[in-house]
Amino acid sequence: MATVDVMRSMRARMPWAVARRLLKSEGLDRARGWNRTLARAADGDDQYDNKKDELQNALEEHIMCGEKLVQLFELEEEEIAALRATALALDVPENPFSGAYPILLTEDELAGHQGAAPVLAAVVNYNEGVAVVLASTRYLQTRETVVVAELTDEAAGELAGFNELIGVRHQRLEALDVLWIPEDGRYVEVRVDYPFGMHQRHGMIALNQARGRFDDLLGSNLELSHVNLFPVIQSLYEEQGDGAMVELGFMVAGASQKLEKTRRGEQCCREEAYHLGGIGALNAPIQVYRTSVLWHVDLGEDASSAPEVSIRGNSSHTAEQNPFIGEMVVRNCARFLDYDHVRDRILDHLTSDDEDDDDEL
Amino acid sequence: MALQDIKENIARDIREPVLHICQSLVDRLAAMRPDQLQRLTYILLADFAQTRPDDDVFQSALTALTTIKHNPLTLYFVFYDEGEDREIAISASEVMQSVDEAVFIHPRTGEEIENFTGQLKPVYKASQEFVNALVPANGR
Numbered sequence: 001m002a003t004v005d006v007m008r009s010m011r012a013r014m015p016w017a018v019a020r021r022l023l024k025s026e027g028l029d030r031a032r033g034w035n036r037t038l039a040r041a042a043d044g045d046d047q048y049d050n051k052k053d054e055l056q057n058a059l060e061e062h063i064m065c066g067e068k069l070v071q072l073f074e075l076e077e078e079e080i081a082a083l084r085a086t087a088l089a090l091d092v093p094e095n096p097f098s099g100a101y102p103i104l105l106t107e108d109e110l111a112g113h114q115g116a117a118p119v120l121a122a123v124v125n126y127n128e129g130v131a132v133v134l135a136s137t138r139y140l141q142t143r144e145t146v147v148v149a150e151l152t153d154e155a156a157g158e159l160a161g162f163n164e165l166i167g168v169r170h171q172r173l174e175a176l177d178v179l180w181i182p183e184d185g186r187y188v189e190v191r192v193d194y195p196f197g198m199h200q201r202h203g204m205i206a207l208n209q210a211r212g213r214f215d216d217l218l219g220s221n222l223e224l225s226h227v228n229l230f231p232v233i234q235s236l237y238e239e240q241g242d243g244a245m246v247e248l249g250f251m252v253a254g255a256s257q258k259l260e261k262t263r264r265g266e267q268c269c270r271e272e273a274y275h276l277g278g279i280g281a282l283n284a285p286i287q288v289y290r291t292s293v294l295w296h297v298d299l300g301e302d303a304s305s306a307p308e309v310s311i312r313g314n315s316s317h318t319a320e321q322n323p324f325i326g327e328m329v330v331r332n333c334a335r336f337l338d339y340d341h342v343r344d345r346i347l348d349h350l351t352s353d354d355e356d357d358d359d360e361l
Numbered sequence: 362m363a364l365q366d367i368k369e370n371i372a373r374d375i376r377e378p379v380l381h382i383c384q385s386l387v388d389r390l391a392a393m394r395p396d397q398l399q400r401l402t403y404i405l406l407a408d409f410a411q412t413r414p415d416d417d418v419f420q421s422a423l424t425a426l427t428t429i430k431h432n433p434l435t436l437y438f439v440f441y442d443e444g445e446d447r448e449i450a451i452s453a454s455e456v457m458q459s460v461d462e463a464v465f466i467h468p469r470t471g472e473e474i475e476n477f478t479g480q481l482k483p484v485y486k487a488s489q490e491f492v493n494a495l496v497p498a499n500g501r
Binding site: 251252253254255257282283284285287314315316318319320321322 | 392393394396397398399400401402403404405408409414415439440441443446447448450480482483484486
């Protein structure tokens with residue numbers, strides 16, 4: 001495969017903010033923006049060609065970790081070992097996705113696979129775990145402002161009565177959904193691709209479809225071990241200094257609903273003056289239901305990554321006796337390194353919550 | 362009715378072990394400003410009572426505090442309006458009527474909601490009588 005195929009595949013799934021940092025960590029010069037950088041590689045660039053293997057590794061890691069909607073499942077050690085053995089024994093069928101993996105099919109090639117159920121594209125045995133990868137074609141609907149100056153005179157004339165024109169673009173994407181079976185630990189993950197612009201309900205459909213397909217392939221029933229992430233929100237809120245909390249949704253006993261956001265990476269909602277002042281005026285604790293937290297992870301070569309996790313409930317979760325949120329969104333990860341950092345932080349809060357429960361009993 | 366009268370009424374009409382939780386809840390609520398007694402969830406009230414939300418005695422205490430004469434708490438429900446990402450308060454009587462008729466209409470859109478019972482979450486607020494009693498007691 002050519003370097004440009006690797007770069008085109010990276011372009012198809014990696015936000016520029018992530019790619020920029022990743023390329024910098026590989027010591028590669030970037031042009032301004034994705035289009036110019038891709039054009040540079042397409043024109044033939046020794047710097048990029050010499051790094052083809054590293055770029056392909058980075059692409060594979062991004063398939064494992066980049067822009068994912070994630071569910072966790074807690075299993076016994078023996079169950080995980082059995083799942084791993086079954087996964088490694090899977091026979092990956094010949095299909096266009098598996099033939100090209102990790103290179104992504106072009107949008108035209110994807111047209112022939114629309115509406116088809118996810119197919120097994122790869123089983124990869126890493127040092128840290130086994131990944132079972134499903135491939136399918138998904139649609140992303142984006143809304144873009146139409147620039148009138150770029151229309152023909154005839155079209156612009158027809159639309160002259162409108163002050164603003166919005167176009168809806170349907171884009172085909174190759175979705176690569178991963179079942180991650182770790183070498184160590186007791187949490188198996190289903191990670192489905194969740195690019196910016198994808199509606200959460202579509203992500204949930206993708207998750208359920210992928211989990212069902214993994215269960216079919218491996219003879220498992222993961223739903224029985226589905227992990228509740230709701231307690232992690234409160235735990236993260238209480239752990240001041242653990243990343244920067246850039247979004248916080250909560251209810252107060254006075255019945256008002258609050259959603260606070262800070263500029264990314266600059267300030268933490270937990271420590272922000274307005275928040276502290278408000279909390280100080282209350283007679284009862286707030287009830288948190290939504291949060292996003294980001295951390296900074298060193299990628300080397302003076303490049304750092306800003307992975308971010310979001311656990312998004314709604315206000316009515318706080319009115320339930322046993323609220324359950326089964327998903328988290330993990331964004332801005334370039335590699336295993338930053339994804340694992342986020343996952344470890346979440347597992348830390350999850351297990352500390354279990355320990356608190358044990359202490360109460 | 363004064364706060365002390367409400368407390369004496371509770372002490373007279375409710376038996377242990379429920380009484381103990383009722384009294385600790387009322388003492389905790391009486392220390393709060395009335396405007397902060399509008400959305401009291403199971404989790405929050407259980408935190409006040411230092412118990413678990415699904416504890417049977419705690420649940421009995423909430424039932425007692427909403428049904429006793431001069432009840433300090435009022436039960437109502439919240440419906441989450443996904444389109445607006447905000448809650449709509451629904452009275453207990455409206456919910457009972459919906460359950461009886463097996464029909465619940467979205468308060469904003471007017472559309473019928475299927476499987477509505479799981480989407481109506483019970484919460485509590487201080488009764489008007491309790492709030493009236495707090496004002497002279499707390500001077501606010």
